[in-house]
Amino acid sequence: MNVQRTLLASAILSALSALNHANAQVAGAASAAADADAVVPKVVVTATPFGKSEGDQILTPAKILAGDELRDKLGSSLGETLSQELGVSASGFGAGASRPIIRGLEGSRVKMLENGMAVADVSGLSNDHAVSADGAVARQIEILRGPAALLYGSGAIGGLVNVVNERIPAALEAHPSGQFETRYSTVDRGRGASGAVDAAVGQIGLHLDGNIRRSDDYKIPDNRMLGDPASASGHLPQSFTRQDTLGAGASLVGDWGHAGVSVATLNNRYGIPTLAGSQIDQSQIRYDADSLFNKPFAGVENIKVKFGYTDYDHAELDQENHPEVLFKNRSLETRAELTHAPLAGWHGTVGMQTENAHFSALSAEGGPDTVPVTRSTSTATFLVEETDIGPLKLNAGARLESVKRKPVAHQERQFDLGSYSVGAMWPFMPGYATGATVSVAQRAPATEELYSGGPHDATQTFDIGNADFKKETSRNIELSLQKISGLVRWKANVFQNKVKDFIYGNISGARVDAEGNPGDELLQRIYQQAGASIRGAEAEVSYNQHGEGLSLRAFADSSRGKLDQGGSLPLQPAARIGADLGYRSGPVRAGVSLLRAQRQDRLASFEHDATPGYTQLGANLSYTQHIGNADLTWFMIGRNLLNQDIRLSTSVLKEVSPLPGRNFLFGVRTKF
Template sequence: MKIQRTLLSSAILLAFHPALFAAASAPADASADAPQNQTVSEGQIQQVVVTANPLRNGEGDQILTPAKVLAGDELRDKVGSSLGETLQGELGVSASAFGAGASRPIIRGLEGSRVKMLENGMATSDVSGLSNDHAVASEGAVARQIEILRGPAALLYGSGAIGGLVNVVNERIPTELEARPIGQLETRYGTVDNARNVSGSADGSVGKFGLHIDGNWRDTGDYKIPGNRVLNDPSTAMDRLPHSDTAERNIGLGGSYIDDWGYAGFSASHLSNVYGIPTDEGSRIDQRQNRYDFDSLVKNPLEGLESARFKAGFTDYKHAELEEDGSPAVLFTNRSFESRLELTHRPLAGLHGTFGVQTENTHFSALSPSGGPDTVPVTHSTSSALFLVEETTVGPLRVNAGARYENVKRQPVGNIERRFDLGSGSVGALWPFTSDYAAGATVSYAQRAPATEELYSGGPHDATLTFDVGDPDLRKEISRNVELSLQKTSGLLRWKANLFRNNVSNFIYGQVNGNSFDEDGNPGGEFRQRLFQQADAHIQGAEAELTWNQVGMGWNGRLFADSSRGNLDRGGSLPLQPADRIGASVGYRQADWRAGLSWIHARGQERLAAFEDSTTPGYNQVDANLSYTQKLDKTDLTWFVLAKNLLNEDIRLSTSLLKEISPLPGRNFVFGVRAKF
């Protein structure tokens, strides 16, 4: 496509010859050309910026693209051994909870490929969307912030992200020069699983070069459970859940050249993650990933443009599903190259926005090392996309709109090649009818191409004990979503309420039937047959949240509730639907002390898909935190203790495939110290 080649050629020039483009046009405003090595004065409160939004608005400005940003103390209190555990208390977010090592966020009842996982705005390129036993290849312990985003801005990252996206920001490629070395180092110990965790990061500069390093080391044993392993079966009472241990290592390095015109930099990282699968079979997953990223931004590159940003990344991912004796049952590999060019234009006829192009090229497979049926054959996939997001004001209304066109091609070895043309769009409007209150509405239309595993699976999946069978004739999924919101946007007391409905044509899901096979595909084995099928479906729900004094000293509080329902139009529930929840928290900040107490109540979940066997009982989860910070010269030393599941409740998530045999950890005290310099 000629336009794509032209844009990519321009991107390469922007990346490697930024000074030429910076000189080609005079700066239109001083703020855009301000040096990036300025430091924030002590005591100044910085606005939390949503980096996944191309216009880099603050968290409070994301009215048309509902956002949540976890950062600072809030992130450190909530960070767990997986992204699902870290985010499961956020509004509208639950977790897949496939043991301690693998738990992926679920947004408004949508999971897998419908929720896109990003690291610094680029795809994680793992295979966590394929199955709940696969961990997300991004580490929250070294994150500066974690962003949850829905709405028009999500179209910049993929047509299939109808549930939204999660962006882990670790800033491995520096964008600002630090006046002196800064960083933090944290160590913590958890009682429920004998967890030992050390993590840290540091940034500095030499001349105009910014440098970054981060790392994480975590070892946990099998975690304690409150009582029975199997739901409602006293004969299975035990102290610890077998095969729930984890061992994770992660290191990242980055550097960039930073000047008044912008920056250009490179990073490399390595992840090693070995964790158990708490099933009777005792499977383990040995996950490895090498990742290389390039990022560049040029301010005022051409007349009419505020900035041009080019990013590229290569990921070499693999994991082995190991049987109890350590032999590999399935070998997953995914090699991916992604590139993005984003051009942000100056206000034109009242419009301010970003447009660009994205490409992705992947080789994916899930092969049997023993010569049996391959779970997924070697498949080469390519995608090319054009996207646009704009904001404007029409009378009293703020309007936000996005559009994306994408072409996806899947080329499997020994099966049918498929091509999909995908068109997606979204528009939202906000009406601030008084100075403190606003109402909004968003309408979106999105198309998603079937994932490789949904099309071409044809073999055993050891960790889930399923024999997966894809359908190469699946049609593209089409989503039509409407969301209404009402909120109070200023003052110590703030609140918001959302109503949403998502009608999905050709919804793809895995249907477990009564057939079973062995690992060679012969009838009568231990693997349950799971067929990927399509049917029309709808998801609808409501969310509400009230907060008091979330950033100030003294007392603060939060109340929230969320509920969603997913059903097939022909009757019956979608599988693994989240339970209705309500929650409350109270906290206190004063000088160097900080404390908090939170409670979440989940109702019993009895809305089951046709092939699901058991309901999930309700539970109460109570957590607490206490910390004290002492200043030692230029270092802040924070001593903290976190208490999780204080009531030692038997908690089982309705969104987990292992809810019947794998409760969440029991009472846990986490003791730690964090040095920030």
């Protein structure tokens, strides 16, 4: 353990030192330094209230995946797509389900959004449930933490991920535009086609997008069971995927703003590679309305009003395709935001949000229900403000929220939540800044944490909640140091998060049957509360990240979660060190990436085996042709080129479900 921490610290310091030296050299070339900021694309972070670009998000750590970078990293799930970003790891349930984990926090503590509205699926309940937002048709994917997260929920202790597909147009296209892509992957005979097109008829903006993906069980490098030559090899059973999405939107657009509606459908069927071999059949239909009014009154920059209704369900199927548990969620969300002009030096957004959800996870076989029918309502007000005091930049947010859980056969609970965050950044010399953020966030226990009392076949557990749970209270402090301009840029963060009444699932070791009686079919998982702390460090350095010629990115991150009473939190991410080397020259783009994850032996009391370290090597190559008004890009992507047997420490299936082996993706993309 000490050796691991020493190696990580040494790698961070070495990377910062080496690239600071490189920056000193390029600083001598005045013209290159002057052009550096122009090289970085100004992509707007839509989930922040002030419409700033990624490079301006100093107090709210932000990462945007867009353009070529997003297409290169696009995986079969949202977790896989984001898994090599700073501070972000992923859960793993085969190719069909993988959710982002931010700084060791997962589930409902990481808010999932689509165009700034909750995805309203049940992926936060368990890692075997896929996120319903489709990255294949996304224009960009945003990762945020800090004060801006309070706009979307008090429970977003870890942060939020926003998938932006611009399904409701906010601007008119002079000519029809769009992008289509098809790709094939060798490891699973994966076939996929996706696309989106935008057009305008008069003042009406139109949008259409869709995605079709099919993949078979993927190849694995070694045996299914780690160190067990008698277990399956060749392909991982029940790792297939079948997904279709279709979305359409229209809006009226003018100088005053825009107002529009959209509808989207999702049908997704994928295998769960447990030894029992279950499947999930998922479907969703989603309706959204979005409006923005520019300068409606004096002193008001804009007003946004949004509505979203989601009808979601999925069935967990056994090997004979018989349903065992039926999950349903009906959710209505409303949001209203007002961004005011600077007032007494403060610029900010105030708003209200309501959510009304009807959720259940009922037995299809007449046994105990996993989660009873429960209606949840929440009403919140929030405020996010920023100002400058001399050279000091301040950012603050607050949220008050009331949450009610009303089950049909258990006691009703109400939680009054108060959360706030304050950050400051000081540019102590040109191009360099240091900052600090302090936040307190409260989270109401999720429905399943309160009222579970039945089998969850996909995870092979019998879940037991506790209706008397208290609300979680997180106290977080983060310190940062960064270089924010020039060809060479870097940042380093350290953080500590103390959580009172942290809720986690504890595998007791007892085995029961589907009725909860002694047996050998399911492991008993009991939700418990205890004090916990998560601390960690991150560092990232880049050179010429978006310019022509050579580019470089290196990063390292580590986090550790512990219970105050002793022992580690379950499913902790491994410490990692990674590097990307890229090259751009006209129509040619190429890159190589290397990620080293260390052995993870910080185990919870019920975890038995350490997760071995691994080295993940990837590469990409693309060539773009200009044909008329369109760009045609041919690309090839290689993943896990060393064919390593990779197990994720964050997956409850790590012992039986390795990641795919060596994989080559071939595809063509057109943009017009």
